[in-house]
Amino acid sequence: MSLLGPIYKRYKFLLNKADKKDVDALYMLLYNQVHNLDQALPLATAQTIGTFGFQWGELQEGEAMLSDPWFKENVTKLISENETLLKKDWFKGKDIMDCGCGGGRWSYGLAKLGANITAVDINESAIEATKSVLSEFSVKKQFIQTPLEQLSSFFPDGKQFDMVWSWGVIHHCGSFTKALAEVAARVKEGGFIYMYLYGRESLSFDEDIQLFRNRVYYNTLPSWKEKEAFLLEKAHGDKTKVHQYHDIFAPLLNRRLDFSYMKKALEDLGFTDVTRTTKSPELFIRAVKTKMKKEDEEMIIHNDNNLPWINRYSM
Numbered sequence: 089m090s091l092l093g094p095i096y097k098r099y100k101f102l103l104n105k106a107d108k109k110d111v112d113a114l115y116m117l118l119y120n121q122v123h124n125l126d127q128a129l130p131l132a133t134a135q136t137i138g139t140f141g142f143q144w145g146e147l148q149e150g151e152a153m154l155s156d157p158w159f160k161e162n163v164t165k166l167i168s169e170n171e172t173l174l175k176k177d178w179f180k181g182k183d184i185m186d187c188g189c190g191g192g193r194w195s196y197g198l199a200k201l202g203a204n205i206t207a208v209d210i211n212e213s214a215i216e217a218t219k220s221v222l223s224e225f226s227v228k229k230q231f232i233q234t235p236l237e238q239l240s241s242f243f244p245d246g247k248q249f250d251m252v253w254s255w256g257v258i259h260h261c262g263s264f265t266k267a268l269a270e271v272a273a274r275v276k277e278g279g280f281i282y283m284y285l286y287g288r289e290s291l292s293f294d295e296d297i298q299l300f301r302n303r304v305y306y307n308t309l310p311s312w313k314e315k316e317a318f319l320l321e322k323a324h325g326d327k328t329k330v331h332q333y334h335d336i337f338a339p340l341l342n343r344r345l346d347f348s349y350m351k352k353a354l355e356d357l358g359f360t361d362v363t364r365t366t367k368s369p370e371l372f373i374r375a376v377k378t379k380m381k382k383e384d385e386e387m388i389i390h391n392d393n394n395l396p397w398i399n400r401y402s403m
């Protein structure tokens with residue numbers, strides 16, 4: 089049962105009575121509360137975590153997932169040549185933490201490249217899915233179920249990683265600032281942080297508010313049957329797109345960040361060489377803790393015209 093449904097139902101009469109101006113103001117207020125950088129509205133944080141729990145338990149298959157033969161076939165190439173712009177050889181034997189591993193598609197690719205994997209997620213269903221996809225690899229594996237905001241309590245020895253990878257996660261965390269600081273602290277000197285975040289440039293503020301209103305509406309639908317019908321309508325009946333539309337409409341908490349903000353935030357956390365690896369209004373960011381190692385300089389792939397691989401899937 090959606091957490092938001094009963095609240096919406098209780099107060100819907102107010103929305104019906106109010107002027108458009110008042111309704112806009114209410115949504116703006118709610119949007120700002122939900123997307124607060126340091127402490128998102130707790131109800132929205134819990135709701136967002138819940139939707140991902142459902143996604144990795146019940147809705148694992150879809151485009152750009154491991155059930156998609158093209159994605160599975162190309163995932164190592166994507167990690168190297170599209171996401172990080174680091175040569176494949178760099179990954180072999182490295183210790184990499186996948187923060188917010190979800191169904192394990194990136195952990196799978198990173199393990200296939202020969203990296204040892206520590207997979208972290210707040211949801212048990214995500215950890216179980218990732219365990220399952222990594223079972224065929226003999227690399228070292230560790231699984232941690234925790235909010236990223238509490239990551240350091242799992243590393244009393246101060247262990248750090250050659251790379252911390254986090255794809256599409258930190259913008260959903262209850263505290264963006266705390267989660268970013270915690271993942272950044274787990275990167276070794278000379279190691280990399282790599283993350284994908286929603287970019288502010290990709291959607292105007294007005295469009296974002298409209299999307300948020302649709303998300304609120306989606307979350308008031310009382311049953312999965314009605315939710316699935318909503319998603320299928322958006323997907324023009326294409327069942328392979330239901331997973332992606334669920335990802336767009338179900339979580340209420342989806343912050344959009346500016347690159348200039350992220351660059352400064354990472355520099356304040358001790359990173360240099362903060363680079364957008366992909367030509368996209370979204371943020372594909374690679375940065376180095378303190379200073380890049382000499383031997384890693386030759387592992388960098390230089391490509392100023394790297395377009396997002398995700399564009400192959402139309403929405």
Ligand SMILES: C[S@@+](CC[C@H](N)C(=O)[O-])C[C@H]1O[C@@H](n2cnc3c(N)ncnc32)[C@H](O)[C@@H]1O
Binds near residue numbers: 191234
């Ligand atoms: C959009 S999914 C991305 C999953 C995966 N990185 C991928 O690209 O397939 C976001 C993931 O972040 C996890 N998540 C959300 N908030 C979190 C938090 N505070 N701490 C750890 N994981 C979180 C969710 O459970 C979900 O698996």
